Amino acid sequence: MIPDLIDAETGQPAPAPAQPSSDGRVNNDRICVSRASNGVPRDRDAELMLRVRDGDPGSFALLLERHRGAVLHFLHRMVQNEAVAEELTQEVFLRVYKSRGSYEPTAKFTTWVFRIATHLGLNWIRDGRSEKSQTSLDQETANGAGRQVPDRCWTVEQKLVHQAKLLEVRHAIESLPSKQRAAVMMHKYREMEYAQIAGVIGCTESAVKSLLFRAYEALRARLAHLA
Amino acid sequence: MRCPLGLEESRELVVGYAAGTLDPHTRVSFERHIESCGVCADEVAGQQVLWHALDEWRGVAVSPDFDRALQARIARDAGGANWLRRSWHPALPVAVAGIVLGLGLWLNQRAFENPDSVPAQSAQMQKLESALNDMDLLGQLSLN
Numbered sequence: 001m002i003p004d005l006i007d008a009e010t011g012q013p014a015p016a017p018a019q020p021s022s023d024g025r026v027n028n029d030r031i032c033v034s035r036a037s038n039g040v041p042r043d044r045d046a047e048l049m050l051r052v053r054d055g056d057p058g059s060f061a062l063l064l065e066r067h068r069g070a071v072l073h074f075l076h077r078m079v080q081n082e083a084v085a086e087e088l089t090q091e092v093f094l095r096v097y098k099s100r101g102s103y104e105p106t107a108k109f110t111t112w113v114f115r116i117a118t119h120l121g122l123n124w125i126r127d128g129r130s131e132k133s134q135t136s137l138d139q140e141t142a143n144g145a146g147r148q149v150p151d152r153c154w155t156v157e158q159k160l161v162h163q164a165k166l167l168e169v170r171h172a173i174e175s176l177p178s179k180q181r182a183a184v185m186m187h188k189y190r191e192m193e194y195a196q197i198a199g200v201i202g203c204t205e206s207a208v209k210s211l212l213f214r215a216y217e218a219l220r221a222r223l224a225h226l227a
Numbered sequence: 228m229r230c231p232l233g234l235e236e237s238r239e240l241v242v243g244y245a246a247g248t249l250d251p252h253t254r255v256s257f258e259r260h261i262e263s264c265g266v267c268a269d270e271v272a273g274q275q276v277l278w279h280a281l282d283e284w285r286g287v288a289v290s291p292d293f294d295r296a297l298q299a300r301i302a303r304d305a306g307g308a309n310w311l312r313r314s315w316h317p318a319l320p321v322a323v324a325g326i327v328l329g330l331g332l333w334l335n336q337r338a339f340e341n342p343d344s345v346p347a348q349s350a351q352m353q354k355l356e357s358a359l360n361d362m363d364l365l366g367q368l369s370l371n
Contacts, residue, residue, distance in 0.1 A: 073286035
């Protein structure tokens with residue numbers, strides 16, 4: 001059954017299922033945090049995904065609402081092209097949905113989702129499309145960084161300074177090797193721990209630390225003048 | 228002057244301190260260390276400049292059309308899978324197996340009659356096998 005993300009009659013976003021409260025329970029549709037076979041509590045997202053597996057489209061809509069922004073931000077910073085980032089984000093959730101039948105919570109839900117996103121992002125970069133994105137990077141910044149969440153209190157001068165800084169930051173990020181870039185995106189913007197990043201990238205924790213520290217050293221050298 | 232901390236340890240502390248992820252006890256210890264270690268103090272200052280610069284890059288907003296477009300993709304994907312299931316008939320694998328068997332017997336017969344043509348016939352058999360494997364794979368995809 002295709003999840004009702006859009007109300008067919010009104011064309012408006014379908015009302016989201018009731019949000020879980022802080023203890024993991026939902027008023028009219030309880031999501032009790034269950035435990036895996038080893039006794040460790042499953043995360044709430046894993047519970048929702050299990051409900052998707054069991055045929056509940058509302059849970060997929062809830063997962064989408066919780067994570068699409070984060071995945072989009074991650075992919076946008078990886079590929080530095082808004083249109084491509086949005087397309088890849090859709091691909092991520094399409095794959096999540098298609099995999100629902102065989103889903104098993106062997107890792108955190110976010111680890112799984114970001115593993116898919118990283119895989120797609122790295123593939124896109126590897127395929128050499130980053131050269132074409134250079135034009136859109138500059139155009140996006142010239143146009144005010146596209147749909148970047150705006151700060152309405154800025155003066156024109158502040159906006160220009162911000163855009164110039166932003167362009168430098170984006171160029172610096174783009175100059176990183178793709179795996180270092182992915183690690184920085186997850187560590188800085190998703191605040192993921194080393195172990196989780198290792199699970200996403202598929203390497204050891206010490207390899208992740210090495211990736212990150214080399215990346216941060218390179219970025220510090222390149223952006224030191226922004227102090 | 229060299230930092231008494233190991234390189235990896237100091238790097239981890241510098242990054243954690245700038246990110247604000249150190250536990251309170253470690254943070255206080257490291258702050259005391261920075262007071263007397265110029266190397267780490269410089270690293271921390273540089274990392275904090277970097278952290279603030281990276282903060283400038285805020286996320287893009289999700290487009291208003293995102294959910295609708297995703298729903299359409301899911302529907303298209305489901306429609307493609309349905310078409311594959313509709314076009315797949317249980318008798319097809321049997322029919323293909325029969326054709327392959329018949330061709331195999333015919334080729335064997337020709338090989339028996341003309342041993343010199345074996346290499347070309349072998350290539351033909353490989354192609355037939357490959358086609359049969361493709362049909363099997365399509366069958367598995369349709370079941371998913």
